[in-house]
Amino acid sequence: MNTNTALCLDTNILLNLFEPGRYETVTFNKFLTAVLTYRCHLIVTDQVLIEWQRHVNKTQEDFIEKNKINIDEYKTLIEYLDSEQEIREMEGILEKIKRMENRKYKYNYGNRAEKLNELMSDSNYTKVVNRTNVAEKILVEKSIDKEAPFFYNEFSQSNSKVKNESADASIFFTLYDHIKCGTINYDNIYFVTDNKKDFSDPANPSKIHDNLSVFAEEVNLIFSNNLKEVLESLISTDEEILNLFDSEESMNQFLIDRYFTNCPNCDAEVHLNADSYVGSGPPHTQTYWLKCKQCKHTWDTGDLVHDYY
Numbered sequence: 001m002n003t004n005t006a007l008c009l010d011t012n013i014l015l016n017l018f019e020p021g022r023y024e025t026v027t028f029n030k031f032l033t034a035v036l037t038y039r040c041h042l043i044v045t046d047q048v049l050i051e052w053q054r055h056v057n058k059t060q061e062d063f064i065e066k067n068k069i070n071i072d073e074y075k076t077l078i079e080y081l082d083s084e085q086e087i088r089e090m091e092g093i094l095e096k097i098k099r100m101e102n103r104k105y106k107y108n109y110g111n112r113a114e115k116l117n118e119l120m121s122d123s124n125y126t127k128v129v130n131r132t133n134v135a136e137k138i139l140v141e142k143s144i145d146k147e148a149p150f151f152y153n154e155f156s157q158s159n160s161k162v163k164n165e166s167a168d169a170s171i172f173f174t175l176y177d178h179i180k181c182g183t184i185n186y187d188n189i190y191f192v193t194d195n196k197k198d199f200s201d202p203a204n205p206s207k208i209h210d211n212l213s214v215f216a217e218e219v220n221l222i223f224s225n226n227l228k229e230v231l232e233s234l235i236s237t238d239e240e241i242l243n244l245f246d247s248e249e250s251m252n253q254f255l256i257d258r259y260f261t262n263c264p265n266c267d268a269e270v271h272l273n274a275d276s277y278v279g280s281g282p283p284h285t286q287t288y289w290l291k292c293k294q295c296k297h298t299w300d301t302g303d304l305v306h307d308y309y
Protein backbone atom coordinates (compact mmCIF):
# COMPACT_ATOMS: atom_id res chain seq x y z
CA MET A 1 0.00 0.00 0.00
CA ASN A 2 1.16 3.49 -0.80
CA THR A 3 1.45 6.45 1.50
CA ASN A 4 2.79 9.96 1.09
CA THR A 5 4.74 9.97 4.34
CA ALA A 6 7.97 8.31 5.45
CA LEU A 7 9.21 8.01 9.02
CA CYS A 8 12.95 7.47 9.01
CA LEU A 9 13.82 6.31 12.50
CA ASP A 10 17.04 6.35 14.43
CA THR A 11 17.81 3.25 16.52
CA ASN A 12 17.24 5.05 19.83
CA ILE A 13 13.61 5.82 18.92
CA LEU A 14 12.94 2.14 18.29
CA LEU A 15 14.62 1.08 21.54
CA ASN A 16 12.88 3.80 23.55
CA LEU A 17 9.50 2.65 22.25
CA PHE A 18 9.77 -0.36 24.59
CA GLU A 19 11.63 1.36 27.43
CA PRO A 20 9.45 1.31 30.58
CA GLY A 21 8.01 4.72 31.41
CA ARG A 22 9.14 6.32 28.17
CA TYR A 23 6.07 6.19 25.92
CA GLU A 24 2.53 5.61 27.20
CA THR A 25 0.55 2.72 25.76
CA VAL A 26 -1.65 5.17 23.87
CA THR A 27 1.40 6.62 22.09
CA PHE A 28 2.65 3.14 21.26
CA ASN A 29 -0.78 2.27 19.86
CA LYS A 30 -0.74 5.49 17.88
CA PHE A 31 2.62 4.55 16.39
CA LEU A 32 1.35 1.07 15.43
CA THR A 33 -1.84 2.53 13.98
CA ALA A 34 0.14 4.98 11.84
CA VAL A 35 2.23 2.15 10.43
CA LEU A 36 -0.43 -0.55 10.08
CA THR A 37 -2.96 1.78 8.43
CA TYR A 38 -0.34 3.21 6.06
CA ARG A 39 -0.32 6.74 7.42
CA CYS A 40 3.41 6.29 6.92
CA HIS A 41 6.09 3.82 5.89
CA LEU A 42 8.97 3.11 8.21
CA ILE A 43 12.40 3.63 6.73
CA VAL A 44 15.54 2.34 8.40
CA THR A 45 19.08 2.25 7.13
CA ASP A 46 21.10 -0.97 7.22
CA GLN A 47 23.07 0.61 10.09
CA VAL A 48 19.89 1.12 12.16
CA LEU A 49 18.78 -2.43 11.45
CA ILE A 50 22.13 -3.84 12.64
CA GLU A 51 22.02 -1.72 15.81
CA TRP A 52 18.43 -2.73 16.48
CA GLN A 53 19.19 -6.43 16.08
CA ARG A 54 22.23 -6.08 18.32
CA HIS A 55 20.31 -4.37 21.13
CA VAL A 56 16.73 -5.59 21.08
CA ASN A 57 17.21 -8.82 23.04
CA LYS A 58 20.14 -7.58 25.09
CA THR A 59 18.11 -4.60 26.36
CA GLN A 60 15.38 -6.94 27.60
CA GLU A 61 17.81 -9.39 29.20
CA ASP A 62 19.61 -6.53 30.95
CA PHE A 63 16.34 -5.16 32.33
CA ILE A 64 15.31 -8.54 33.72
CA GLU A 65 18.77 -9.10 35.20
CA LYS A 66 18.68 -5.67 36.89
CA ASN A 67 15.26 -6.50 38.36
CA LYS A 68 16.64 -9.74 39.72
CA ILE A 69 19.65 -8.03 41.33
CA ASN A 70 17.44 -5.35 42.92
CA ILE A 71 15.10 -7.90 44.45
CA ASP A 72 17.93 -10.22 45.53
CA GLU A 73 19.31 -7.38 47.61
CA TYR A 74 16.44 -7.91 50.04
CA LYS A 75 17.79 -11.38 50.69
CA THR A 76 20.41 -9.83 52.98
CA LEU A 77 17.54 -9.16 55.38
CA ILE A 78 16.95 -12.89 55.76
CA GLU A 79 19.82 -13.26 58.24
CA TYR A 80 17.91 -11.10 60.71
CA LEU A 81 14.97 -13.47 60.80
CA ASP A 82 15.04 -16.05 63.54
CA SER A 83 12.78 -18.91 62.53
CA GLU A 84 13.13 -21.35 59.65
CA GLN A 85 9.53 -20.71 58.79
CA GLU A 86 9.99 -16.95 58.48
CA ILE A 87 13.07 -17.46 56.33
CA ARG A 88 11.19 -19.76 53.96
CA GLU A 89 8.27 -17.31 53.80
CA MET A 90 10.55 -14.41 52.99
CA GLU A 91 12.37 -16.37 50.29
CA GLY A 92 9.05 -17.43 48.80
CA ILE A 93 7.78 -13.85 48.74
CA LEU A 94 10.93 -12.51 47.11
CA GLU A 95 10.76 -15.19 44.40
CA LYS A 96 7.14 -14.30 43.81
CA ILE A 97 7.93 -10.58 43.48
CA LYS A 98 10.66 -11.41 41.02
CA ARG A 99 8.30 -13.55 38.97
CA MET A 100 5.61 -10.85 38.94
CA GLU A 101 8.08 -8.11 37.97
CA ASN A 102 9.37 -10.24 35.10
CA ARG A 103 5.88 -10.96 33.89
CA LYS A 104 5.01 -7.27 34.09
CA TYR A 105 8.01 -6.36 31.99
CA LYS A 106 7.67 -9.18 29.46
CA TYR A 107 3.97 -8.80 28.81
CA ASN A 108 4.01 -5.03 28.54
CA TYR A 109 7.40 -3.99 27.21
CA GLY A 110 8.74 -7.32 25.91
CA ASN A 111 5.59 -7.63 23.84
CA ARG A 112 6.18 -4.20 22.38
CA ALA A 113 9.70 -5.26 21.32
CA GLU A 114 8.24 -8.37 19.68
CA LYS A 115 5.72 -6.25 17.77
CA LEU A 116 8.43 -3.85 16.62
CA ASN A 117 10.52 -6.81 15.48
CA GLU A 118 7.58 -8.02 13.43
CA LEU A 119 7.12 -4.63 11.76
CA MET A 120 10.83 -4.23 11.08
CA SER A 121 10.99 -7.56 9.26
CA ASP A 122 7.85 -6.98 7.20
CA SER A 123 8.56 -5.25 3.90
CA ASN A 124 4.92 -4.13 3.69
CA TYR A 125 5.64 -1.70 6.50
CA THR A 126 9.39 -1.21 6.65
CA LYS A 127 11.83 -0.36 3.92
CA VAL A 128 15.53 -0.90 4.56
CA VAL A 129 18.00 1.22 2.62
CA ASN A 130 21.71 0.43 2.37
CA ARG A 131 24.66 2.73 2.84
CA THR A 132 25.69 4.30 -0.47
CA ASN A 133 29.05 5.31 -1.92
CA VAL A 134 28.01 8.96 -1.87
CA ALA A 135 27.14 8.71 1.83
CA GLU A 136 30.48 7.05 2.44
CA LYS A 137 32.31 9.80 0.60
CA ILE A 138 30.62 12.66 2.51
CA LEU A 139 31.26 10.87 5.77
CA VAL A 140 34.98 10.53 5.03
CA GLU A 141 35.26 14.22 4.10
CA LYS A 142 33.51 15.30 7.31
CA SER A 143 35.71 13.04 9.34
CA ILE A 144 38.92 14.42 7.78
CA ASP A 145 37.68 17.97 8.46
CA LYS A 146 36.76 16.94 12.03
CA GLU A 147 33.42 18.60 11.54
CA ALA A 148 30.61 18.83 14.10
CA PRO A 149 28.31 17.23 15.02
CA PHE A 150 29.66 13.77 14.16
CA PHE A 151 33.40 14.33 14.35
CA TYR A 152 33.81 17.29 16.70
CA ASN A 153 32.40 17.45 20.21
CA GLU A 154 30.79 20.75 21.10
CA PHE A 155 29.42 19.42 24.39
CA SER A 156 32.63 18.16 25.94
CA GLN A 157 34.42 20.23 28.58
CA SER A 158 37.64 18.33 28.07
CA ASN A 159 40.49 19.31 25.77
CA SER A 160 39.95 16.45 23.39
CA LYS A 161 37.09 17.58 21.22
CA VAL A 162 37.53 14.97 18.53
CA LYS A 163 34.94 12.24 18.34
CA ASN A 164 33.91 9.61 15.86
CA GLU A 165 30.22 9.02 15.32
CA SER A 166 30.51 7.52 11.84
CA ALA A 167 27.57 5.19 12.51
CA ASP A 168 25.28 8.18 13.09
CA ALA A 169 26.83 10.04 10.18
CA SER A 170 26.18 7.03 7.97
CA ILE A 171 22.51 6.96 8.99
CA PHE A 172 22.02 10.61 8.13
CA PHE A 173 23.92 10.76 4.85
CA THR A 174 22.50 7.44 3.65
CA LEU A 175 19.00 8.87 4.05
CA TYR A 176 20.08 12.09 2.37
CA ASP A 177 21.49 10.27 -0.65
CA HIS A 178 18.51 7.93 -1.06
CA ILE A 179 16.08 10.85 -0.97
CA LYS A 180 18.21 12.75 -3.45
CA CYS A 181 18.31 9.76 -5.81
CA GLY A 182 14.58 9.14 -5.43
CA THR A 183 14.78 5.66 -3.86
CA ILE A 184 13.08 7.24 -0.85
CA ASN A 185 10.28 9.13 -2.53
CA TYR A 186 7.47 10.65 -0.42
CA ASP A 187 5.79 14.05 -0.02
CA ASN A 188 6.72 14.22 3.66
CA ILE A 189 9.89 12.61 4.96
CA TYR A 190 10.68 12.79 8.65
CA PHE A 191 13.90 11.90 10.35
CA VAL A 192 13.18 11.22 14.02
CA THR A 193 15.88 10.75 16.62
CA ASP A 194 16.32 11.07 20.39
CA ASN A 195 20.04 11.54 20.02
CA LYS A 196 20.52 15.27 20.53
CA LYS A 197 24.29 15.08 20.98
CA ASP A 198 24.88 13.86 17.47
CA PHE A 199 22.21 15.53 15.34
CA SER A 200 20.95 18.66 17.06
CA ASP A 201 21.96 22.27 17.37
CA PRO A 202 23.89 22.37 20.68
CA ALA A 203 21.73 25.29 21.84
CA ASN A 204 18.40 23.79 20.77
CA PRO A 205 17.81 20.01 20.64
CA SER A 206 14.62 20.36 18.59
CA LYS A 207 16.59 22.01 15.78
CA ILE A 208 18.91 20.13 13.46
CA HIS A 209 22.61 21.03 13.63
CA ASP A 210 23.62 23.88 11.31
CA ASN A 211 26.13 21.69 9.50
CA LEU A 212 23.38 19.20 8.68
CA SER A 213 20.52 21.60 7.94
CA VAL A 214 21.87 22.41 4.48
CA PHE A 215 21.63 18.71 3.56
CA ALA A 216 18.20 18.31 5.15
CA GLU A 217 16.86 21.40 3.38
CA GLU A 218 18.23 20.32 0.03
CA VAL A 219 16.10 17.16 0.08
CA ASN A 220 13.19 18.43 2.24
CA LEU A 221 14.00 16.11 5.10
CA ILE A 222 12.05 17.17 8.20
CA PHE A 223 14.07 16.77 11.39
CA SER A 224 12.34 15.98 14.68
CA ASN A 225 13.42 14.96 18.15
CA ASN A 226 9.82 14.39 19.19
CA LEU A 227 8.08 11.23 17.94
CA LYS A 228 4.88 12.15 19.78
CA GLU A 229 4.55 15.38 17.84
CA VAL A 230 5.21 13.67 14.52
CA LEU A 231 2.54 11.06 15.30
CA GLU A 232 0.09 13.82 16.16
CA SER A 233 0.56 15.29 12.71
CA LEU A 234 -0.28 11.85 11.20
CA ILE A 235 -3.23 10.98 13.44
CA SER A 236 -5.16 13.95 14.69
CA THR A 237 -7.89 12.41 16.84
CA ASP A 238 -7.59 9.71 19.49
CA GLU A 239 -10.68 7.94 18.07
CA GLU A 240 -8.58 6.84 15.11
CA ILE A 241 -6.11 4.97 17.31
CA LEU A 242 -6.47 1.18 17.16
CA ASN A 243 -6.47 -0.39 20.61
CA LEU A 244 -3.78 -2.95 19.81
CA PHE A 245 -2.08 -2.99 23.20
CA ASP A 246 -3.90 -2.97 26.52
CA SER A 247 -2.86 -0.38 29.06
CA GLU A 248 -0.30 -1.52 31.60
CA GLU A 249 -2.91 -1.44 34.37
CA SER A 250 -5.29 -3.73 32.54
CA MET A 251 -2.55 -6.10 31.32
CA ASN A 252 -1.21 -6.40 34.86
CA GLN A 253 -4.51 -7.90 36.01
CA PHE A 254 -3.76 -10.95 33.91
CA LEU A 255 -0.36 -11.70 35.35
CA ILE A 256 -1.49 -14.00 38.15
CA ASP A 257 -0.52 -17.68 38.16
CA ARG A 258 -3.72 -19.08 36.75
CA TYR A 259 -3.12 -17.35 33.40
CA PHE A 260 0.17 -19.17 32.97
CA THR A 261 1.33 -22.61 31.98
CA ASN A 262 4.82 -23.99 31.34
CA CYS A 263 6.41 -24.73 28.01
CA PRO A 264 6.70 -28.51 27.52
CA ASN A 265 10.01 -27.96 25.76
CA CYS A 266 11.96 -25.55 28.01
CA ASP A 267 9.68 -25.10 31.04
CA ALA A 268 9.54 -21.28 30.65
CA GLU A 269 6.29 -19.52 31.55
CA VAL A 270 3.76 -19.11 28.77
CA HIS A 271 0.67 -16.90 28.99
CA LEU A 272 -2.60 -18.66 28.15
CA ASN A 273 -4.03 -15.62 26.35
CA ALA A 274 -1.19 -13.33 25.37
CA ASP A 275 0.90 -16.16 23.91
CA SER A 276 -1.94 -17.93 22.14
CA TYR A 277 -2.96 -17.86 18.52
CA VAL A 278 -5.51 -19.61 16.32
CA GLY A 279 -4.18 -22.61 14.42
CA SER A 280 -4.77 -23.17 10.71
CA GLY A 281 -7.47 -25.29 9.12
CA PRO A 282 -11.20 -24.98 8.44
CA PRO A 283 -13.09 -22.98 11.13
CA HIS A 284 -14.81 -25.98 12.73
CA THR A 285 -11.49 -27.72 13.40
CA GLN A 286 -9.48 -24.66 14.46
CA THR A 287 -7.88 -24.84 17.88
CA TYR A 288 -5.85 -22.51 20.06
CA TRP A 289 -2.09 -22.92 19.94
CA LEU A 290 0.52 -21.58 22.32
CA LYS A 291 3.95 -20.22 21.50
CA CYS A 292 6.80 -20.08 23.99
CA LYS A 293 8.60 -16.70 23.99
CA GLN A 294 11.77 -18.33 25.25
CA CYS A 295 12.39 -21.23 22.84
CA LYS A 296 9.70 -20.46 20.20
CA HIS A 297 8.25 -23.97 20.61
CA THR A 298 4.59 -24.13 19.53
CA TRP A 299 1.93 -26.63 20.54
CA ASP A 300 -1.77 -27.31 20.13
CA THR A 301 -3.90 -26.90 23.27
CA GLY A 302 -6.68 -28.94 21.64
CA ASP A 303 -9.25 -26.29 22.69
CA LEU A 304 -11.60 -25.51 19.83
CA VAL A 305 -11.96 -21.86 18.86
CA HIS A 306 -15.60 -22.27 17.88
CA ASP A 307 -17.56 -24.51 20.17
CA TYR A 308 -20.52 -25.53 18.01
CA TYR A 309 -21.99 -28.16 20.26
Ligand SMILES: [Zn+2]
Nearest residue numbers: 263266292295
Ligand atom coordinates in the same frame (compact mmCIF):
# COMPACT_ATOMS: atom_id res chain seq x y z
ZN1 LIG B 1 9.98 -23.00 25.60
